[in-house]
Structure formats: C-alpha cells, structure tokens
Amino acid sequence: MNFDVIIIGGGITGVSTARDCALRGLKVVLLERDDLTAGATGRNHGLLHSGSRYAVTDTESAAECIRENLILKKIASHCIEDTGGLSITLPEDDPDYQSTFVDSCRAAGIDAQVLDPEEVRRLEPNVNPDLIGAVRVPDASVDPFRLTTATALDATMHGAVILTYHEVLDFIISRGRMVGVKALDRRSGRTVSLHAPITVNAAGIWGARMAEKCGIKIGMYPAKGSLLIFGHRICKMVVNRCRKPSNADILVPGDVVSVLGTTSSKVPLDECDNIRVTASEVDELLLEGVKLSPKIAVSRVLRAYAGVRPLVASDDDPTGRSISRGIVLLDHETRDGMPGFITITGGKLTTHRLMAEQAADLVCAKLHVDSPCRTAELPLPGSEEPAEMPDKKISTRAAATRHGSRISQMDFAQKSEVICQCEHVTRAEIEYAVRCLDVHNLIDLRRRTRIGMGTCQGTFCMSKVAAVLAEALGTPEKAPEFVREYARERWKGIIPVCWGESLREAEYMRKQYGNEI
C-alpha cells in the first residue's frame, strides 16, 4: 500500500496533521495502536487556553495560544463552549500579581478585563466568595473527543485512511531512508506493510520509544497529571488562580461536568501505559481545589483520571534538564541523518492546529508539494452551520451539542429511544457513531458520544448499550465481552474516588455486573 505520508499516533496532533495533509491533497494513512484520543488527548483538562496562564513568563507562548484559541473558536465551534474564564485573587495571594498579569496578557494580545469581586459573585454564585480580585480572560471549554472525532472525520472525508488498533512494529528502512512501516492489525492479528516517502512521528509521550526503533534518541520527560471529575457544572466559567501557576488551580466546566486539575509529577517512561491516580493526589486536588469553589467540598466526585504530558528536552542542552514548553518539530534528516522521518511533539491541546500546520509544511517541503495550509479557515464537519433540530427532545438537543450539524445524519424519527439516560444518548446517535465514526467497542463509543460519562458511570446502561452496539456491529455475541471490557475501564477511574456517593454507586455497579464474568 503506497501513500504520500504515514502518520503515527491518533491523538489530536496526529489526527490534525492527517487533516492538514489530506486538505493539501496528499494521500495520508494514520496508524494508532489503540483508539483515537487514548493518550494525552483523552486525558487532559479540556481547557482551551487563552494563554493568560503563560503570559507572565512566556509572552510568545501566550501569544501563540490566543491566536489559536480564536481560530479554533471559529472553525471548531461545536467542540468548544465559549464559557470565558476568570483569574481570581484570593486573600492569601500576592495582590500585586494581578496588574502584572493583566499587563502581560495585553502584551500578548489577550483580552483581559478586571472585574469587581461583587460582580463576580453575582456572575458565579459558586466561586470562592472570599475573592478580592478577578480578571476575565477568553478561556473556553473544549471537548477533546469531539474535536478529534470531527478532525478525523474531515481527514477521512478528504481521502485520509485512519487505522485504529494498528500498532507500528518497525520501520522499513531502505538505503538509509525511512520508506515505510510494518504494523500489526491488533484485531485481526495480521501484519501490514505500508510505504510512504515521509513518516511523521506524532505518538506523544510514546514518540521516544517510536524513534528508538530506528536508533534515534529524543529526550522526553513524562509529566503525569491527575484530575478529578465532579458530577455537575459547578461554575459556568473556567476558574483560575491569579498567581504563579501551580497544582490544582483550575476548575473547568466540561459539558455537564466540572474538571478540577492538575497535579504534576515525573513518572518513568515505561509506566506510561499503566498510570493510576494516587490517594495523595486526590487529597491534594480537593484541598487546593476547594479554594476555587467551596462547592468542591460538597459535590460528588464521579471519577479520577491521569494523563502524561509529552514534555521534551530542549535539544541544545546536553544536560537534558531544560524542558522545552513550546512546539517541537524535529527533522530527523538534518538532526539524525535519517531522511523520510520527522517528529512533531511538545505543545499543548490549544496549539494542536499550529503543530499540525508546521508538520504538514515540513512534509510538503520534503515532498516538493506547493500547497498552502487551509486548516485555519475551513470549519470542521459539524461546525459549518448551526445544527437543525428536527424535534424538541432533550436527547436531540444533547446530540447537537456533541455533533453539531452532523445530527442531520441521525435517524431520530425511528431510533429515538434513549439508551444512556444520564447523558441522553439515543439509539440514533449510537448507530450514527458506528456507521461513521469508527467504533469497535464500548470504550470507543464512549469517546464518540458520552455514554457512561455521566453520574452513574455506566451502571445503568452498560448492558443495554453493549447489546445495541454489538447488534449495530453485526456481532451480537460480543455484547458480554463489551460489558466486561467497559466495566473494567470505568472501574479504573472509580477506585481513587470510592467513598460517599461514589462508593454507593460502586456497590450498586458491583451488584449489577459483578457476576457478569
């Protein structure tokens, strides 16, 4: 199989690069060993940074952020909720920091407005009432699953081939050039060989291991971050602390939940596939988080999760201690004498489009293709126009928030039965996901819709969804296997927060499914 470019990694970076290349007319194939967003893309804060958090120490990074922030709000509107953000000063914080903060924001092109604390208490009744200052910034809430799904959809609509559950085993090197990859189709067990003049390593934290397969060293610093999901929307806006960035100081509204984060600790590279949230991380998040909103102390925590940030060592520091925070684009031809291979890494969710643009620019340069980047202008599928509601049902409206105008592809008339009641997901939405969004199991389905991401974490609907999915995939006998897999996946995030109401839910979940095996 011959392509123009092979992309390794199904996170937002890889998928976005696939989209950019496909829009430029290249023949693209993307390989992801698991499902899309299984890495850091599916485990972050869901925050579309305004850049304000970085403004004081890194103007350039902040300016980059706000530019991308505004672009994404235009082209990915159905994946983003423009909630706005607050940066609050508490009595224990340095009161002078606020003016430095505001000046730095403005210098980076970020619209920062000082608000009166009384007004903020009115706007956000659940914010810490002791705040003595606040600045409004253009932070927003972004759903990384929706974003990646829509980006992948656009890529495939423009001819890209996306192969999930395909693990790259080795590179194919011919006369000192990388000319392709050998990959394992994990579902069928067969090996495939794919050829392309350029291979892009967009494998996030696993990019180091990937590069090692052809003897190239990339210094990576896996920085684990843990987060907590609260059952409902506590604040309407993103709430930050107006101080030097630290742990547990951002609360983000994510659709109908709230996400509190994060922590930061270094973990060994080989533990990245098996990270668990620890009790001390949970305690730290709660104790610090309650300073953002007192409601943290009395709101139900649904689950905890952790991701690993792909931080990269700055190349020109031989000690490896200086971490580059920006986008890292490595041309392995010039850096390591391996033509046909590039790595795109570092960066953050907010700047993924720019990362992809830089990678695609380099790919095109290598291929001598003269095609401009259009990803900043063209809207993602679902964001081209406002969704048209065929009826007034809650489930239809909920589907529109998740898929934008693509709800026109869903058969609400015939399939309106609500399957996941916490998140109002209908049979119509599930069948659309199976038909168009590359779903192979319940965990994939969860990422494309929202099933099981609500209050009961799948306790109520798991069996039913599994049956509907198995039927839609034409493999009804797989339903029990789907349940087993999914129950285990949900359980991972429940254990660290298993007290109070979540322990009650866990007992109930065990009673319902515990004997399934």
Next chain:
Amino acid sequence: MKFDTVIIGGGLAGLTAGCILLRAGQKVAAVTKGLSLNEAPRNRFVALGGVYLPGDSVLPGGEWRKNRLLRVYTKNLGKTPLEAENFILSTGKFFSRGLIATMSEIKEPLFNCELDYDTDRGKWCVSEFFERQPFENFGVRTDGQGRVFVNGRVAENLYAAGEILAGEIDIEQSAAQLCRNLI
C-alpha cells in the same frame, strides 16, 4: 405503638425475618427508607399482618435503658415512638445508607454500632472489577446471637441481619438464623 419486634430496614433480610416472626405470632413493624426492592416479601409481610412503613427512616439514637433499646423515633411518625421487646437492624450496606463512608472513615449512622472494616481507604477496593471488593465485606460486628456492639458492650435486644453484617452473608439464612433467638 408497641410491637414484639421492630425491623429497622425493610429489605430482603428484614422482611424475611419479619415474615418468620409474624408466622410465630408476633406483632411486627418494619420501617424502611424507600420501598423494598423485592415486592414479594413486602406483600407477604403485609398479608401476614405486618405493619409496613415505607418512605420513613428511624432517627439516630433511640431511647435506651442501660444496654436495652426501648424505643425508636422515625422521621414521619413524629411524637409517636415505635416500642418493642426486640429490634432488628437490617439497613443494608452503603447503597441503602446502612453504613456511611466519608473520605476517611466508615460509620453505622443510627446507633454507632462497632464495625469490622479497614481504616485505610486505599484498601477498600481492588483493581479487578470482577473480584469481590473488600468494602463488600465491611459491616457490623455481632456476638454469637447476632447482637450488635454499642459503646463497647453487647446491645441486649438489638440484632443485625443481612448486608449490614461484616463478611460474606447469605441474606435469607442470616435472617432465619436470627429469628431462632427471637422466638
């Protein structure tokens, strides 16, 4: 209102015990938060003449004389207590709030009965979902006759049955066994 036995928590254990006691000629009342999940034992209980008080909950404490529980009050009945010779505590585990778990400890909320449980929250669950979880074995300690411990002493006439008990329990068996001490 006077009864021979008052059952606190009308789930499967409580109502099974209740039916046995009713058949033995006792006057029995069952107070339960919510409605019992199992319709059949509920209907049997009422058909046998049991006084069934759904959507009500016993208030914490109760009135004691030394180690003997004399009467309990409920949320709905106000001034009117439920008095009985014997009481059965069958309020279940965490789901039915028979046991309450905070971030750091687990308590029996009505009488502060002594519990068997691991004080280390990190040990409440195991990573394999399909294995019996440690928290499913937490519960109240009882003496050989099924009576609970309150304030370091055996409560003379307060028995426990069903899921509220520590260990792996056969619900109906625990109820039947208990009734042998009450008839």
Next chain:
Amino acid sequence: MQELDLSANDFELCLKCNLCTTVCPMLAVNPHYPGPKQAGPDGERYRLKDPEFYDLTLKYCLNCKRCEVACPSDVRVGDIIQSARLSFARSSAPLRDHLLADTDFVGKLATPFAPVVNSVLGWEPVRKVLDSVFAVDRRRVFPSYARERFSSWFRRTARPMQEAFSRKVAYFHGCYVEYNYPQLGKDLVKLANAAGYGVELLEDERCCGVAMLSNGFSDKARKSAQTNIAAIRKALSGGAEAVLTTGSTCTLTMREEYANVLGMDVSDIVDGIQLATKWLYERLEEGTVALNFRSPLKPLKLAYHSACHMVKLGWSIFSTEMLRKIPGVELTVLDPKCCGIAGTFGFKKENYDYSQKIGQPLFDEILSAAPDIVVTDCETCKWQIEMSTGLSVQNPVSILAQAVSE
C-alpha cells in the same frame, strides 16, 4: 471535606437505581413521559448547563411523590420536577388552568348561586362546551357547590359554643370544605369538641395553593402561602395547641411544598400543622384526651385508601388506627395505589384517559372488597373514587364524628 448534606435535595445523590421509575403511576400508562429519574435528576444536570434543555413532557408528572417515597438516596425527585416546571416552563397557561387552579376565586363566585351552578355543571350541553372550548373533559364529574360556605356556617352556628372550651385548636379547612363540602368541617368541629377541645378558624385562609403550583402560578401560590403562614403563626402563638387539617394534600403542601418548592420558611410552624387523625391519636396515647363512642353502633365495613400524599407523609397508620378504635368496624386496608386524578390534572381533557387508566387497578380492588364506605383523607381521591366506583367515600374524621357520643 466531601460530606454531602442529605437534607439539601441534591440531585447528585441519585444513583440511577430506577426504583422511582418502577413506581411511577404515570410512566406505567404513558410512554411519552420520561419517568421521574429522567425528568428529575437526569434532566436537572442538563438544565443546569442550559435552560433550553427543559422538556415539555414534564407536564405529565402527577406530583404524587411516590418517587420520593421509593428513593433510597434521599432525592426529592418530585420536588426537582416541580421546581423545574416553575423555573423553566415558558409558555403562558390557558384560561382553563387559571380557573381550575384558583379555587377561591371560583368558589366565592359559585357558592351564592350553588343550586344553579350545580345543575348547570350537570347539563350535557354545558359539559360539551367545557370540553371543546376549555378542554375540561366532559366525562369528569364536578363536585357540587354548597349553599353556605363552611366559614359562614361556623361563624353563625358553631363559634358561640367554642367559647366553653378551655383547650383550643385552630382548623385550616381548605377550599374543598369551604365551598363544596362543609359537612366535613362540621364533623371536625364535632369530633374536636367530643375530645374536649374548642375549635377556632384562622384569621384568614386561602386555598393551600397546590393547584396553583402544579399549573405554574408560583406568584399566586406564594401569595396564598404568605397569608396562610402568617395566619397559622398567629393562631399557634395565640393559644391554639395545633392547627388541624382534614385534607392530606393541604397538609403536605403547607408542611413541605411551601419550604421545598417555594423556598419559604415554615420551620416555626411546621410541627403545629397536624392532620386531625394524627393529632387525635397522639392525644389519646398521651392520655390527655378520651373519646367515647355511641352504643350500639351499626357494624360498618370500611375500606381505607391511602392517598399518595398520605403515603408520602407516612401517616396512614394514624387514620387506620383511629378507625380501628370504632366498635363494629371491619377495616380493610387497601394496597396503596394512585387513584389517578392528581387534583386538577384529571379534569383536563388531554389527561383524563391517563387518569382513569392509572386508577383502574384501585377501582377494581375497591369493588372486589365491596365495602359499605371507602375512607380516605384526600378530597380529590374522594371525587375520583365516587365517580369511578359509585361508592360513597368519606374522610376518617367524618366516620369518627358519626361514631362518637357528644
């Protein structure tokens, strides 16, 4: 840290066990209704994000509170739905709903012309007009209006005699006793006097407002509530030992809905609002009151029906225990089932069939029990059961009043 307040009616306490869904009488007959869990806690999470997520089918909720009785997680599901209907429903109500809900307004107009009104409401052509123009189902039997309002009768006849009693209770009679069935009020006075207590009326009284709440008129309900709360407060601080009621729904509304749905403070008066049968039972247990029954008493076969709101209050046992004290009474306690009328709900054409379907199992059980009289504490259950079974339905207070000696 992380200890939730169980009394705060947090929809987050919901574990999705669906017990509420299994006991919802509306869901059993109406597939369009999403059910209490979906309409309540599930919906609330989404409504919090965006009020556009309000679902019009919430209008099917009967407010029977059976979901709350069943919930093992302390979620007041019915309250969440009622509050959502008041906060999020946008379209204005039709004239019909105003008329059905404002019982004081209609009652005051109707009672002076009671005989005419009663005949007219029975006329087929009039019922057809009510049906087609106002969407009040023609099959629904209207309660008749009394010629004299209860409060007028009380002031004219009973009040002078009440002075003789040193112990006093106040009586919240409610709109049904006032405009339709003063006999129940007369029975309450007789019973209280027989127990050695004088009765006084509240300084001012409005309909408790439950129909206003369920039809979306929260401002009107709040005004009525303010009047009632003030009058009850005054009566209790003025020497009345309690404010007695004879209607289970009025009682629930004042004790719970005023606080939980309207956010009003009733903490200082809630213990003083007592259903008459409960209050009497407590006094008998205390030994501060004695009741003597007439002899001989004709044997009476009674079937007691627990109104949904009585099940929520948990006070059926007081009514049944009081009935058991009457010599010669053979009492069957019916399985608690919803009668289907749910106040003004069952009068509306679009709901009538649902109401009747919901109540059918209850009507069947009553007919097979074949009692002389059906006894219940709820006046709208009374209308529904009388209409749907043809049997006579009485309040326990009336049965007791007929059995006591002076």
